[in-house]
Amino acid sequence: MKLKQLIVSAALMAAIPVYSQEEALSVITLKDSETYMKYLSSDNLEGRRTGSEGNNKAAEYIRAEALRLGVKPLPGKDDLFQPLEYLRITTVPGESLITLSDTISTIIHSANLMPLMPPSDTVRLDGEVVFAGYGYTNSKEKYNDFAGISINDRIVIVMTRVPEVKGNGMPEAGSGISEMTEARKLPMIMLQQAKAVLFVADPALGKDISADLMSMGSSYQLVPLFRKQVFNFSINAYAITMELADMMLSQSGLTLRELQDSIASSHQPASFVVPNLKAQVSINVLKDTVTSNNILGYIEGSDPELSKEAVMFTAHYDHVGVDAAGNIYNGANDNASGSVGLLNIASAFAALEKKPARSTIFFWTTGEEEGLHGSSFYTENPLFPLEKTIAAINFDMIGRSRRDTDTGASLTGDIDITGRDTIKIINGADCPALVSYATDACHESGVYPIDEGKGTHFSGSDHYPFYRKNIPVLFFFTGLHKDYHKPSDDFEFIDFDKLVNVSKAGFLTGYRVASDTDFLSKQTD
Template identity: 30%
Template sequence: MRKLFLLLVVPSALVVAQSKSFDPYARIGFESITPNDLSAHLHFIASPELEGRETTFRGQKVAARYIASVFQKLGLKPIGDDQSYFQRFDLEVTRISEHSNIAVTTRKGPKSFTIRRDFLTQSTRDTIYQAPVVFVGYMDATLDSAAQALIKGKIVVAFGGRKGDSKDTSISAARRVSFSRSFPGSVATMVVADDSGSGSIDRLYARFSRAMEKTSMRLPGAQTRGGFSFPPVYYISPPLAGELLKEFGKSLDDVRRKAQGGRDIKPTTLKQASVRIESKLSREVRQSENVIGLLEGSDPAVKDEVVLFTAHYDHEGIGADGIIFHGADDDGSGTVAVLELAEAFATNPVRPRRSVAFMTVTGEEKGLLGSEYYVKHPIIPLDKTVADLNIDMIGRTDKKYDELKVQDYVYVIGSDKISIELDSLLKTSNNESEALSLDYLYNDENNPDGFYYRSDHYNFARNGIPVIFFFTGVHVDYHRPTDTVDKIQFSKMAKITRLIFYTGWKVANKTHRLVTNTPAAAR
């Protein structure tokens, strides 16, 4: 282990030696950041045992305790609740209620159908739909202008799968989106599930139960974010569909055969059945936690000022069929970089003049909730927070750089928005150390990908705090179960982490505090 460590740090030391301007007092901390150490941490953080680290779930709690144990081992000061490393807070969790139901009324009277047994939905709307029903055949139906006018304000019903393919009864994510977008103006859409196979209610529930459980989270009192672009989708059982579609055939199979015929079924309003959908939500409060530790600065005159290093340690949890979303790059890479940065500063013989703090936040995947809570309830006063250096996904190479066959780069976002001096300091630090390619492609707030607004630095920037967001781009495994530790490029990750260390070192040791170039909270 010791021999391998020496082999790994020698290239870094040689790079440093090439720059006479490199601060020798930072050398030991700088060289302590190694691919091996990053790998050791990430193999735990992204392991199956942590179950994808979904906010408020067991794996996230285990990750929080692990991070806190590292901070404690390094001797960081616990500045969280009750002199701990945790800043705990409540989250309101909403999901579809078991009291949701669909009532179908025919000439024989109303008949009630229950969620999970007779239908499923991932809708997070607490509402009642009562409207005429239009049957359109299959979910890939093409509607002319007259049919589009017919479905407005109505509930649309269709079989899953594709017309003409009796073996295809699947309801894939892509088709669900396509289906919901195909019927603009309808109030809700119903997909008829299959009797058996992948499209059955039982199979669909096995796939969607976790998603139904975790629908949405928000801070107590916060407004629900965004609106609803498309009508909600309900997956209905054959018995429920049979009640609805009796007027089209002797049995549901008979209706399906007719829908499979050569011509498209003409969209038709049901005359013998009406539908009332009552979609109810259940609400509960769960707790999550940010994890934070402090290393006090050496200069009594400025040690109340703090340079903050952040990353989010939550991810997507467990998905369909129990598949784990490991989140090795997103954002296991940033999380373990923060741990290495904490070790680098803690073990460096010389402490910086200003204090440095290390925080891994929760709830980023739910809407930047952990950092939002923190800036509303700051442990370190915001006016004493000199800068936030945020790390989110630095372990892989995106398509652009894959094609260029280049690994030694990093996307820099937000570095000049509030303090041009911070951006200048980053460039100087890079020139004196790793000499990476600094790519500002996503630095434009108007970039269509909007990355400036999509990670935790943004909540600090909104409060006028200078920020840098370090990022290496998205890849084919982004937000997929295949974002695993075996694909991480640890050598490149170590170089970026060392650059972040040295940039933070320079900010923390400046004779004056960073000069800001925009009014507080201007962005």
């Protein structure tokens, strides 16, 4: 940390009053929560994706606020940042092309392609073209779009959604496409070693939804350079227009609409190799190295010996950024809410006149949406001894309550969002004392806790790498909602009363763990 930062931080800390435990709770306010949230979920941060300028802005903001509150660099460190290095791969605008030719290489047409995911390197591929219906298989319904047809080393056209089979109807009819439905098709296509897949809107939608397909894609790919083994994975998946699909299929004398109608009327696939057609795909990419930062600081405990141990609070501040169509995903609940919660909790600990015996660490992680990168990197490269980290308390999505629209399924599972006065506490079931403290703290803070044990979502957030290191963990979570990983996860839908109450519950939980001199003896029944 630069000298100027230390001087400013010390001056600000001197102006912060000190309180008892009960009074410290009053420091956690709606006003502060709204102020933090307004910035962290703003369009200005462009979705805070790891490796982006918006992510860096969010990190600078959190670091500045943490220092202002009195959070200090960890022992032996002079800053709150722990850097992670990435290779960023971006598709060159205007240089993603598909060229169609007949079997004697006469060019028929050339058009722009829309990559759903930037490839890991420059792409130059060609092959025969296969129409594979919806790219759908269902053994129960005895339906298989790939039966009797090989897609190996070929370029595959696949329609969105799934076929109408035995009267089951088409999912999401009239409401666009489902990212989950389309994503489930990719493993089967990959296993059959297709060279590329071209997604096209099925005509029954009544509109060309190239932009909707593009919203599934990301604007760049990240390759973590901090891992010993890097699995540089990508799939050649693209969105095409119905007009382009019909042009390709015209070599067979059929249209996309006719093929869809045939599947609907016969309840049978209509897959085939498009005659007298080859396609060439050309994609150019740019590569650069970017840095994203974990943010860690601590407030020292009051006991000379126990202060060498710590309770860890975690929340990821990154989100998913901007999609390939330019839509910004502000991630107000996921996870600006958890990041706000940690700032709230840090403010309460900083305000305490007498600190708990143990130290408290505040860890805003990056790269969570990329695969728990920040927390996994930290647990392999800790800045505070893991054996002295006695518990990890995680906050991921703590600011939403159930609304009338929260029905059905979200991107990754069934919607299970909690009500206004309810929060899920997910845990490793290996430390009853931690769960007991959290349960009592929730009741005292005006939220009803639902103890889910390991539950459905146990491995999906930043507490999990700590659990794998045999550290007791707890995860505060509202559950999944309709706006999960959508541009509509925005400031206006945050339940700030709930966010404040969960922050208070988190503070009380951590305070009691940090104060319990016998806590380590209570980790198992």
